[in-house]
Amino acid sequence: MTPALSPRYWGAHLLALVLVAAAAGLGWWQYAAYQAQQEAEARDLTRADPVSLAEVMGPDDPFPAPSVGQPVTVEGTWVPTGTVYVAGREHQGTDGFWVLTPLAVGGADEPALPVVRGWVASPHDATAPPEGAGSVQGWLQPAEGTGAADDDRTDDVVPQVRTADLIQHVEQDLYGAYAVVDHDAPVNEALVGADALEPADLAALPRAAGSTGLRNLLYALEWVIFGGFAGFVWWRYVRDLTRAPVVEAPSEPEPEDRPVASTT
Incomplete structure (x- = not known):
């Protein structure tokens, strides 16, 4: 063994x-x-049940990072004069614009949530913005901060959905977030039908930090x-x-010293 x-x-x-x-x-x-x-940090909430915007954040709250992509419902009053077109947005391989109109949450003078109604290849293709009371369901997204500068603040084209850029086009405060309209939600059927816009693609989904x-x-x-x-x-x-033991070979005995014979 x-x-x-x-x-x-x-x-x-x-x-x-x-x-x-x-x-x-x-x-x-x-x-x-x-x-x-x-x-848990990078969970995809886009298919979760929608909740009221007030359950996620208030007008002065910072964006809740775990709620990126959360479907929310918002009721308020449209601010058609605040409509802008966000440049550099791709849809099905074609470059174009997002059509964004703020929705004042509550009364017309209350803080507004920017709402991306859809996508167009050119601002000239966009339909007239909605007016009066409205309610939408969309995916909540954090305000962008790519660093792109708005070279011309006199037009309705902006390079990103940044609060500092959008605030120039409205007379009330804005939420530090925006919503992308879900074109398949039943509550948005009337809005989507009137707008006849292509659905906008989500810009941000949650990613876990390293x-x-x-x-x-x-x-x-x-x-x-x-x-x-x-x-x-x-x-x-x-x-x-x-390991087999190493057996050392016996060393030869050294020759004994022999007495030297006397020559006397």
Whole structure:
């Protein structure tokens, strides 16, 4: 029997197996926790049930990062004079414009939420903006900040959906967010039919930050290293047990000193 398989060494083999299995299990658990945190932060809310805008944010609130893409319902009064066209928006491979009209949440003088009604290839193709009371359902998006400058503030074309650019076209405060109209929502049927615009594509969906769950990922890596080290120690142990002993050849005896014969 191989010396390493001798019953006297079974305890050492079992200990090594337990350590490697425990390290693998704990490493997988930490990695699963890392993935769960990534998915929780980057969850896609676009198919969630719509909620009232007031349940997500108020007019003076910062944008709630976990609510990117959340469907919201908004009721208020349209601000047709605040309609602008957001340049550089692609739809089905064609460059064009978003048609954006603010919707004052509540009364006509209340803070307004910018609403992207749809897409057109040219501002001349857009229909007249809606007037009076209105209600829409759309996906909530954070205000943009690409750094693009509005070179001409006298026209109705803006380079991005940025509050600082949009505020120049309205007389009331604006929410720090905007909504993209869901053309398939039943509540938007009348608006979509009157506008005859192509649906706008969502510009932002949630993405997990690189540091999300990083601690769990590092813990998982530590357990992998520990399991690998335990396996290495076990391998060295087994190798030493199975290695044949080195037998050294006997050295030749040195010749004994012989007395020198006297010549007297």
